[in-house]
Structures are given as structure tokens and as C-alpha cells.
Amino acid sequence: MPEPTTLPSQTRDSVLVCLTHQEPREYRIVVQAGLLQRVGEECVQILEPNSKILILTDSNLEAKYLPLVQKSLESAGFLVSSCVVPAGEESKSLAVAQKVFEAALKANLSRKDTILGLGGGVIGDLAGFCASTWHRGMNLIHVPTTLVAQVDSAIGGKTAVNFGQVKNMVGTFYQPRAVLADPETLQTLPPRELSAGLAEVVKYGLIETSCTGESGFFNWLFEHSGNLKAVFSQMIHRCACIKASVVMQDETETRGLRHFLNLGHTFGHAYESLSEYGILHGEAVAIGLEQATRLSVHLGVFPQSAYEQLAPLLSRLGLAESLKRQTSYPPDALLVAMRQDKKNLGNHIRLILPEQAPGRVVVRTDVPDSLILQVLGGQ
């Protein structure tokens, strides 16, 4: 036998496997009012002509959007089927994923076909998980219909289902072929859900510079906060830019940059947990943003004047009641919950904190418990 020397660094008893992705993977996040009616036209530019599309949506959206989207896709020549799952977090499970796989099997979907997730974060995460694993990966299109999904969960390639009471325990990193966001879907969103989503938007204002080098989004939000609905498209577009920038620099959460997206979340998770998820995620994030910023002021790393813009901004976005709930729980219990956050390093609570000016953040693991307790107590 010739020496097995084809591959340069093979030794007598081991073979080196070295893998590189040579082609960059690209996709577009399109933000356009009325896009839902034109989904078919967008998909024609991306997907194989006359291929199959399975629309995944939930029971709340079925009547509202499914016929519209299905018609648009069929007019564009696609073979469309649909799978409707119960609305709500419970659908983010392996059991419901199995229902989606059954629909994929029935529709005989191949690797060249597509799953299109039409809905909020639950639908997006579930559609992504199923598309990433069916035939070891098929096409995925996100059509997010909530604010949180449009500015956050549909962008970046995180897919997941929950497992054994733990959120997002089973999932993949898997990028969609496109994200198609129609801001008009937000006009009929329940006000509470919209406000919760706006907390994540404010978060982008507070991390923009650290993520992209740009600034000004926080002030822009403050200026337009009286009538944000008039500028929803611009707002979503800017959030998508910031999120996309982070994901491009740290796709699989290995380089630290993606941590910035957790501003307000370590505080927030404690409130979500103690309220037994009676507080919406975005409402908890609003509390967390206010507390993280106040903590930075106490530490002397963030200007009081900028902090004083934040509470009024959150209030104008419908989050005043949420902010008031921050003193509903004993600080001690909140601190215990913060310690359980999986993003901590060992015993140190890892906090993302605003610094210098709105837009800039820093990671800190050295904040004394006494100061955290003070902030949790509303001081």
C-alpha cells in the first residue's frame, strides 16, 4: 500500500480532518409595510421555482394571516401546505416538533423545499428547529409578526424547543434564507405585547455603539417616542441592523459580543422567574434596563442626565406599570434568582452595564452584592 500521505498532516495512527466554510452565507432581512401580501414575490427570488413550502403558524394567526400568505405563495407558483400549532409557549416542545415533522413527511418535503414560520418567537424558534433538522437542514424563511420576533428572535439563527421546564434547551444555530418583516402586523398587536417588544427596542438604543460603532438611536427613539407607530419601519430596520451586526461578528456565541444583547436580562430573568412568568419577558427587560442603568450611575460610569431620560422613555412606550413592579419582590430572593442565570461565570454575577453614554455597554463581574441589592430594592 502506498503511504497514506494524501493529507499533509496525517500520521501513522491519526488522520486530521480540517473543515472550512468556503462560501459565505448571506441572507436579507426585508422590512416593508404590506410585505405579507407580497411574500410570494420575495420567495420567488430566493427559492427554487415550484418547490414546496410548509407554512408553520399558530391557532391565533391561522384565520388572520394564513390565507393571505398561502395565496401569495401559491400565486408565485409554490406548492403550499400548512401546519397549525396551538398558540403559546407550550408549543415550543419536542412533542409539537414531532407534529411538524409529521406534516413535513406528509408533504414529502425534501432538502430543497422550505419551512416558512409565520408568527412570533415561539413559531420562529420551532420552525427553525424543524427546518434545521429535517433531512439535516432544509430552507427556512421567517415571517415574524410580533415586534420581538421582528427585531430580535427571527434574526441570528438561534432555534430551539424547551425541554424539562428549561427554556431553549434543545436547538441549533441555523440561519434562515430570508427574514420578511411586515410592520403592519404590529398595528393589531395587543398593546401590552407591543410595549414589551419596545423594551427590547430601547435595549438596542443602549447597546448600539458597542455593537456597531454608530450612535444616535437612543436619542432618535426619545424624540419619536410620542408617536413611534409612525416610524415603525425605520425603527425595526435599525434594530435589525444592530442585531445583524452582532450576529455577523459572533454567530455562535463564542466571542462574547453576543453578550451585549443581554443588557437588562440578568435582572429581568430574576423578575420573570419570581413572577412565575406572569411578567412578560419584555416587561422584565424594561425593569432590567432601568436597574442596570441606575447601577451604572451608582458606579459613576454613566451620566445621571442620560439615566433621567430612560424612565420617561419607557413610560411613554407603555412600560410605566412594569417599572413600578420592580419593588414587588424581596431583593434577597431576586439576587438568588440572578445567581442562577446560566450566563454567569462560576459564582460571579455577570452584568452588562451601560457606560459613558447611551449606546455603550461593558461587561462587569465585580459588582458587590450590596449594590445589586440596593438597586433591586428600587434605590
Add this chain to the structure above:
Amino acid sequence: MPEPTTLPSQTRDSVLVCLTHQEPREYRIVVQAGLLQRVGEECVQILEPNSKILILTDSNLEAKYLPLVQKSLESAGFLVSSCVVPAGEESKSLAVAQKVFEAALKANLSRKDTILGLGGGVIGDLAGFCASTWHRGMNLIHVPTTLVAQVDSAIGGKTAVNFGQVKNMVGTFYQPRAVLADPETLQTLPPRELSAGLAEVVKYGLIETSCTGESGFFNWLFEHSGNLKAVFSQMIHRCACIKASVVMQDETETRGLRHFLNLGHTFGHAYESLSEYGILHGEAVAIGLEQATRLSVHLGVFPQSAYEQLAPLLSRLGLAESLKRQTSYPPDALLVAMRQDKKNLGNHIRLILPEQAPGRVVVRTDVPDSLILQVLGGQ
């Protein structure tokens, strides 16, 4: 608001997300007699010290290998737990994956911990699927204990479970951190299973040149076929080189090269299917190799003299009885089964066929049915 121009190709209503893997991903396939006793020492070089390892194995191997491997890992400082699933193809299911996830939850495995698959193809595929999705991807180590797993399924990053009677329907592409193959495990493999694995080894002899540019493995196998056990390590090493070479050039089956690995498989799948999986995969591959080669001789693209080495080689490897079974089914029914192969393009049966000399193959979709039927009939 400043123009959202951080990212060069952003337009007013869409954001371009462009992702590249900057770091190459590397891992080693180690082939060493006695490696099973030294698994811990190998893992220490790759994994985080004192991290957790969940060993996944099956009920047939539990008594035979689990204590040995567990002891080696514990001596090296790892925190070891185990999950034993029933031996057999039925364990490649979402239901059993859920059992593995339960074990992962119980062991509180984080992204920095490891699932180690100790077993054959079923265990490797299942371990890979679970490791690729737990926390969106944790460390994976393959310790293959069958010949097919050592030369084929543990290399290349394909993970899967079956779904709805369809093999490998749900899975991922996910590379392990290492493949640790101990040829000594083959000494106790049932002869039938060993012979089936050797059919895949012969396949490597017939595709070597097209995959790596090298040649000589087929002749080497022929020369050593009287006492292959004496050269198992070298044999496995060479197969691993060839498979690794293919995977490096075509990781996710998008460039065609990976098709070469299917030599003999289109014929073989038809026999597997008609025997209702009473014929082992490797046994069916042996039939497929013989038929594909005979077809090439009929087409005038492969030398008769080289073809005449093949049947004696397969016979010496214990596959004579398998070859005889090729006329047990009506050629018509076999052709129908071949048409259903998912690797076909439209109506054309896609065949990988030997060409010129052992080691070279070509993809053909233009072989007339009459000739395929003749070959299926043993002519």
C-alpha cells in the same frame, strides 16, 4: 437618526446578513490498538479539564466496554455519567433521543461538557444528534466499536434519528471533537457483522483515486485478504483518510463529491428494501459493488481483469453467500426499488460506476433500464 450605514450593503428596507466561518474546525481520527483503555488520556488533550462527560452506549456493550471507558475517563479527572439505550436500530428515534436529553438534564450538562458515543452506527448517530442540539451544540466524541462505524459512520459529521419509518430523516451536520477508534474491538465482532463492514472497506478501494488522487488500496486489500485481521489498523486508517478527504471537500453534501461514497448503494438499497432489511446494509453493498462493477464491464468502461478480482476478494472477506443472494428477487421489482432511491434526479437512476481502474468512479444517469435489469438478473 443617523443613516443606518454601518453595514455596507444595507438599503433603506433591507439588511444584509453575511456569515463566514473564520476559524477552520479541526479534529483527529485516532486509530490505535488498545485505545479504549486510554480514552481518558486522549480526551484530556481535547476537552476542558474536570468537565462532565456523558457516555452513551447500548445494552450489548454496557458490560463489555462501559466500565473500562468510564474508569479511564474518571482517572483522567472527568466527571462521568452514562446512558444505556437498547441495542438496535429502534434506538435511533426521537423517543430515545428524549431519554438521552433526560440524562443530559440530570447530569446538568453545559455547552462545555461532552457526550461520548461508545458503540456502532446507531449509537454514533444518536449521540451526534443529541450533542448537536443540547444547548445548541456541545462537545461530541465518537468511540466507534464496529467496523462500519470506524471506517464510515463516525467520520464526517452526519447525525440522525429515523422518523416515520424513514431512515435518517431528522438530523444535523455536526462534527465531533475527535474520533477514537480501537481496532481491537473488532476482534470480538460477530463474523457476519465484520464481513458486512468489509464490504464498505472494499468500496473505499474502488473509489480511492476519485476521492484522494491516490491509488493502490484495492490491490493492497486483495494482497492482504487472506489475513486482514493482521493489518486492521492500517486498513482502518486508510479508509478514514479516504472518508476524511471526501468530507473535507464536501462537508454538507452540496458539491457532489460525497456521492462517490454511494458506490454500490443504489443497487444495495433495493436489496435491503426487498429483503425487508433481512440483508445487512454491508451485505447489500457487497452485491451492489459486484453489480456496479459488472455493469461497468458491460459498458466497456472497466477492465474485465480487474472485475475478476472483485468477487474472489469479496468471497475471501466472507461475502460469498451474500453475493449469491443477488438473484433471489425479480429484477423488475429491484428496478422499481432502485427508482425510489432519494439520490435519483427525477426519473433517471443515478449510478456511481467504477471506471478505468479500481479506485476511479464516475456518476452516470444514462444507463438504459435493459442493461440494469440484465445486471440485476445476475448476467
